[in-house]
Amino acid sequence: MKIAITGATGQLGRLVVADLKAANTGNDIIALVRSADKAADLGVNVRIANYDEPDTLLTALAGVDIVLLISGSEIGKRVPQHRAVIEAAQQNDVKHIVYTSLLNADSSTLSLAAEHKQTEALIKESGLTYTLLRNGWYTENYTASLPAALQAGALVGSAGEGRISSASRADYAAAAVTVLKEIAAQSSHENRTYELAGDTAYTLADLAAEAGKQVGQSLPFQNLPANEFARILASAGLPEAFATLLADVDLEVEKGALFHEGRALSQLIGRPTTTLSDSVAAALAK
Ligand SMILES: NC(=O)c1ccc[n+]([C@@H]2O[C@H](COP(=O)([O-])OP(=O)(O)OC[C@H]3O[C@@H](n4cnc5c(N)ncnc54)[C@H](OP(=O)(O)O)[C@@H]3O)[C@@H](O)[C@H]2O)c1
Known part of the structure; x- marks a missing residue:
């Protein structure tokens, strides 16, 4: 094929x-x-x-x-x-x-x-x-900002206590490969829709705490109004429209837009999705 x-x-x-x-x-x-x-x-x-x-x-x-x-x-x-x-x-x-x-x-x-x-x-x-x-969301979308957060002394965002069921790009890639291989071998997955998300949800406070633990420094999460968060993203170099989009994503995340408990991703790839701890370690090793 x-x-x-x-x-x-x-x-x-x-x-x-x-x-x-x-x-x-x-x-x-x-x-x-x-x-x-x-x-x-x-x-x-x-x-x-x-x-x-x-x-x-x-x-x-x-x-x-x-x-x-x-x-x-x-x-x-x-x-x-x-x-x-x-x-x-x-x-x-x-x-x-x-x-x-x-x-x-x-x-x-x-x-x-x-x-x-x-x-x-x-x-x-x-x-x-x-x-x-x-x-679902790539964990890397959030972990990418950890080095800057550690330097600034706080992780900022607008997702409040919203729980995020993200997974790594590698997890989503593995799911795509599983599906492609199985389609090629036996015409499976026909007209199917899969909701793919990480196994274990976390909040941005959990993310900050994990990063702080790994480097041995306290890293609080500071929740900000979306316009303030967008302004910080833009001042860090993101195009203004994209900064606003990301801040708006956070507002929806607070309401649960990226939370999912289905576990279809780990079922497809035959292993648990990448842990938050491993994703944080990978981001900090860069
Ligand atoms: N789930 C999430 O959290 C999330 C986050 C961000 C994006 N996404 C979506 O997931 C996709 C893949 O993610 P990613 O991290 O791999 O993004 P990425 O690194 O930005 O890759 C996007 C790919 O699309 C190609 N592309 C863009 N415009 C094209 C065009 N006009 N013709 C042909 N190819 C074009 C790019 O080509 P070049 O290599 O030549 O630039 C690149 O290979 C993104 O494109 C976006 O739709 C998902």
Whole structure:
């Protein structure tokens, strides 16, 4: 079987390619990328596939049996971009499309959910056989700010006591690889939707306490109004719109938007999801 992965030079895509390669399943792995230079070290076949250039997608999906569509990173442009991939898959008679969506995409209060919900609808309307991997938050989204928090003496955010069932990128990549392998081997996971999240939820105060414990210093969590948090993120160099988006995510997190107890992720990957302690250690080792 020919398995193609979009966004293969991204952080999640690289993990998927590496895991699938390591699994030695005998399937052909095709990395779909917009920059061949960035893909030189992937060690698999590479084809150019730019979401903004439908012709490249048509060519890139020729002969492909299964495509993993890793959602694009350009917020606001993703519906037409994903539509172009879905249409190219239809025109190439791709047998199965797997899409990395968002936890509870159809009911989520996160503003990010809208594009995922629309993409899911396009996939269902396309008639393609599909699997929806509704990924929760990456733990790395939060642990990335720990070094700066330790320097500042406090972790700041706006998620209050909200519980976060995040998992590592490696966990979500492992789930994608499991699904791709099983689809290739026995056409499974047909038209299934999985809500994927970490096994053990934590609050931002738990995260701060764990980081403090690991470095032997007290690290309090300070909850801030969203506009103040956004201002701090922007002053740290994030584009203003993205800073506001992240602060708004925190407000929804406080209400439970990233909490999930389903454990479908650990069931799919056959092991517990990465612990908070391991994720914190990985972030602090960087
Ligand atoms: N669950 C979460 O917490 C979370 C957080 C952030 C994002 N996400 C979503 O999950 C996706 C994967 O996460 P990630 O960490 O791997 O993100 P990432 O490192 O930013 O990777 C995004 C990938 O999309 C590719 N891409 C962007 N625009 C493209 C275009 N026009 N044509 C073709 N490829 C394009 C990028 O290509 P280049 O390598 O050439 O840049 C990159 O490979 C993100 O794109 C986003 O949709 C999820």
